[in-house]
Amino acid sequence: MTVDNVNVETTIKRVQDLLVTETNLSPAIKASLETLLLLVTILLNRLGLNSKNSSKPPSTDPNRVKRPRVQSGRKPGGQPGHTGTTLQQVPDPDESFIIEIDRATLPHGQYRQAGYETRQVIDLDIGRVVTEWKAEVLEDSHGKRYVAPFPEGVIRPMQYGIGVKVNSVYMSQYQLIPYNRIEDHFQDQLQIPVSNGSICNFNKEAHDRLEAFDEWVKKQLTSSPLVHADETGINIGGVRSWLHNASTAKYTCYYPHAKRGSLALDEMGILSEFQGILCHDHWKPYFNYGAFHSLCNAHHLRELERAWEQDGQQWAQQMSALLKEINKATHEAGGRLEIRESELYRKRYRDLLHEAEKECPAPDETKRKGRRGKLPRTKSRNLLERLRDFESDVLRFMDEKDVPFSNNQAENDLRMTKVQQKISGCFRSLEGAKIFCRIRSYLSTCRKHGVTASEALRLLFEGRSPQFMLTD
Numbered sequence: 001m002t003v004d005n006v007n008v009e010t011t012i013k014r015v016q017d018l019l020v021t022e023t024n025l026s027p028a029i030k031a032s033l034e035t036l037l038l039l040v041t042i043l044l045n046r047l048g049l050n051s052k053n054s055s056k057p058p059s060t061d062p063n064r065v066k067r068p069r070v071q072s073g074r075k076p077g078g079q080p081g082h083t084g085t086t087l088q089q090v091p092d093p094d095e096s097f098i099i100e101i102d103r104a105t106l107p108h109g110q111y112r113q114a115g116y117e118t119r120q121v122i123d124l125d126i127g128r129v130v131t132e133w134k135a136e137v138l139e140d141s142h143g144k145r146y147v148a149p150f151p152e153g154v155i156r157p158m159q160y161g162i163g164v165k166v167n168s169v170y171m172s173q174y175q176l177i178p179y180n181r182i183e184d185h186f187q188d189q190l191q192i193p194v195s196n197g198s199i200c201n202f203n204k205e206a207h208d209r210l211e212a213f214d215e216w217v218k219k220q221l222t223s224s225p226l227v228h229a230d231e232t233g234i235n236i237g238g239v240r241s242w243l244h245n246a247s248t249a250k251y252t253c254y255y256p257h258a259k260r261g262s263l264a265l266d267e268m269g270i271l272s273e274f275q276g277i278l279c280h281d282h283w284k285p286y287f288n289y290g291a292f293h294s295l296c297n298a299h300h301l302r303e304l305e306r307a308w309e310q311d312g313q314q315w316a317q318q319m320s321a322l323l324k325e326i327n328k329a330t331h332e333a334g335g336r337l338e339i340r341e342s343e344l345y346r347k348r349y350r351d352l353l354h355e356a357e358k359e360c361p362a363p364d365e366t367k368r369k370g371r372r373g374k375l376p377r378t379k380s381r382n383l384l385e386r387l388r389d390f391e392s393d394v395l396r397f398m399d400e401k402d403v404p405f406s407n408n409q410a411e412n413d414l415r416m417t418k419v420q421q422k423i424s425g426c427f428r429s430l431e432g433a434k435i436f437c438r439i440r441s442y443l444s445t446c447r448k449h450g451v452t453a454s455e456a457l458r459l460l461f462e463g464r465s466p467q468f469m470l471t472d
Contacts, residue, residue, distance in 0.1 A: 012040065173206070207438050210442050226277045229246050229286055231243065234427065234433065244264055245413055250449065260285075275290065278290030278292070296406045297323055297406050300394065303383050304316040304317070322345075329398075350391070363377065413444060442456065446468075
């Protein structure tokens with residue numbers, strides 16, 4: 001790395017060589033200088049991290065510049081073959097008005113009616129609807145009263161309907177709008193007084209109604225041949241906690257917990273019973289679950305980029321190119337390579353790592369000061385050993401059709417939970433986090449099956465299950 005035209009790595013190496021050859025320094029001063037050099041190295045490594053060579057989001061990139069849009073040569077708008085969404089007239093409009101011609105404005109003559117030319121305006125009418133139920137009361141000759149039964153669910157003199165609950169939960173749990181703004185929405189546009197407490201109660205009711213779904217989706221994930229797993233940090237009441245995710249292309253399950261490792265994963269109740277292929281980012285506790293593993297190569301590409309940019313490792317640049325080449329070949333082959341082609345790529349993979357041993361060797365065991373533990377490795381060396389020791393898990397995507405190149409499914413499913421944290425800052429309690437996770441699990445799963453969030457919530461409050469839960 002170069003800072004103000006100074007090669008930092010070369011400078012640090014020169015100072016380290018001087019410390020080795022200098023014999024007049026006291027042990028205390030020498031140890032202090034070595035500690036300072038270590039801190040400088042750590043800070044420089046962090047300084048060079050960005051979204052391309054680490055897991056940092058693009059928003060944290062310094063001096064981020066948007067790339068100019070490349071001219072494609074195509075005209076603006078929908079392209080040939082694109083399914084448009086042009087407004088179409090409906091056969092049964094809600095209101096219809098006939099405009100008659102002022103015949104006084106016409107020239108003299110005889111006219112006959114030749115039909116109508118129609119134009120329609122689609123608009124939105126936001127307003128409240130109050131439905132009143134009057135139960136007839138009869139009284140016999142002895143004064144005993146008989147009252148007609150009210151419809152199921154109508155239990156109070158005044159209460160909120162399903163539409164209010166659906167709209168509230170949709171805005172708070174799906175659109176992630178803060179409670180105060182939801183309260184303003186109901187008051188300003190609908191003239192319905194809905195307090196923060198009521199919004200919270202609607203979410204709690206949705207959570208309780210989803211107990212059967214929670215058990216169902218966990219069974220679906222447990223029996224799936226492939227599951228993506230990931231976790232992200234969240235704030236619960238000012239305390240660092242974790243939101244865990246297990247998902248596939250059809251199902252999603254979120255779970256909050258104070259811990260990040262096996263204790264949380266066991267309590268989640270999915271991976272402990274799972275016997276398929278688990279796709280993840282090499283977080284060690286995940287290796288305790290599943291029959292086989294597939295490692296996220298998007299993470300590998302970022303780490304290889306860092307090894308090349310910060311450590312100058314030539315092999316890292318070559319390995320990045322090789323993984324991209326294998327991924328392209330696998331995609332063009334329909335998701336799986338033939339055995340012969342797979343073995344050729346595997347040989348190139350091993351040969352490249354064998355050559356990398358010369359450029360990035362392991363620490364010299366003769367310099368060991370103690371008998372226990374593993375000598376410290378550089379980040380590049382750790383990456384090399386991981387790619388070498390977990391070859392099957394890294395390259396599983398080219399041999400099994402259903403195994404993807406990366407763990408993007410889990411990362412995409414987690415993305416909106418990060419948006420929630422940016423908006424709200426934190427969850428006030430673990431109960432609130434559990435409510436959010438269960439409802440988002442349901443809405444995400446419904447969306448993957450083509451059911452909109454509004455439709456899914458209406459089915460929920462009506463006490464019905466989506467059709468896919470009855471057929472899957």
